[in-house]
Amino acid sequence: MVRQEQIEITTTGRGSIEITAEVNAFVRGSGISHGLCNVFLEHTSASLMLCENADPSVRADLERFMARLAPDGDRLFRHVTEGPDDMPAHVRSVLTQNSISLPVSGGRCILGTWQGIYLWEHRLQPHVRRMTLTVYGD
């Protein structure tokens, strides 16, 4: 059995938003109790990550790390048509993920105790980000 759905999340600019509840709601609604759920993000300047969801300072530090690694306005980059945060956003996307598969058991994703699924917006401005959720199993 395969179930698929598209969802959209509007970001508020650079930063990460937990989407574990949205993914679990989809899995629950699918009627599939046992299998795998894939989250796929249809963008190349945002990404997905699995991250600690207990202390928000972890995600703040990840932002600081990425800002040091690929700073906005980095003179290395020539693709600057959409602004100084355009190419750094692509770099951050390539270094993280746009497709993550999660085991499903008992009608929900099996994650670690302090592990959450995040949509990570890498552009400075808010964007509408589209994801395809696919679950399969029995």
Place this chain on the structure above:
Amino acid sequence: MVRQEQIEITTTGRGSIEITAEVNAFVRGSGISHGLCNVFLEHTSASLMLCENADPSVRADLERFMARLAPDGDRLFRHVTEGPDDMPAHVRSVLTQNSISLPVSGGRCILGTWQGIYLWEHRLQPHVRRMTLTVYGD
């Protein structure tokens, strides 16, 4: 239903090659219209990425970024038997992906408007790179 196929792509040395058409041809030929397609690369000095396919300067900037992060001949590295680009290729591979799952609907991969699947050769010399494509669904 599961369908699987191995394909080989000969690279021309370091750089990225779009393989979206090859993946979609496999999905179309499988007769599966709804599900997921996994692309798996059987190498550790090349990788897969999802990247913008509109402006080639994005991929040129990604090369420049990786060359700064893990330069060929970096004196940090001791694994140098295959040359100065050997260990940087492994680093680039570990920082990107070797396995990507893509949602399938209507007999093709659902990607963003400007999102393509790329095989990224990290070695300087051309190589034959093997991938296993697996699609499942109904």
Place this chain on the structure above:
Amino acid sequence: MVRQEQIEITTTGRGSIEITAEVNAFVRGSGISHGLCNVFLEHTSASLMLCENADPSVRADLERFMARLAPDGDRLFRHVTEGPDDMPAHVRSVLTQNSISLPVSGGRCILGTWQGIYLWEHRLQPHVRRMTLTVYGD
């Protein structure tokens, strides 16, 4: 058909441990000969990687690379409650993977000749790390 199992591996502190044999044993035991196997790690301070398994100096160099990129005690980080290796471990996890899907054929994972699946412990101390293995196909 879907089969799922949880396994635990006790690490000896920072470093990578090959788990290809454990994953293949699970696939063999499932009776599934053709499909995909997903390995999912339920932690955010360790990760999974596909890496060359011929020369251990590759993995030693990867450690050195990560230690340069996100050094323990890096003054950039504010999340330091669990020690100087806490936040670097989250960074290493985000830059690699926590979920990898592998094609299965003939009752085993199809990997490249010198490609192994590794559990990568990023904390200095030993930890018990839990993974969910899911295989599906026919």
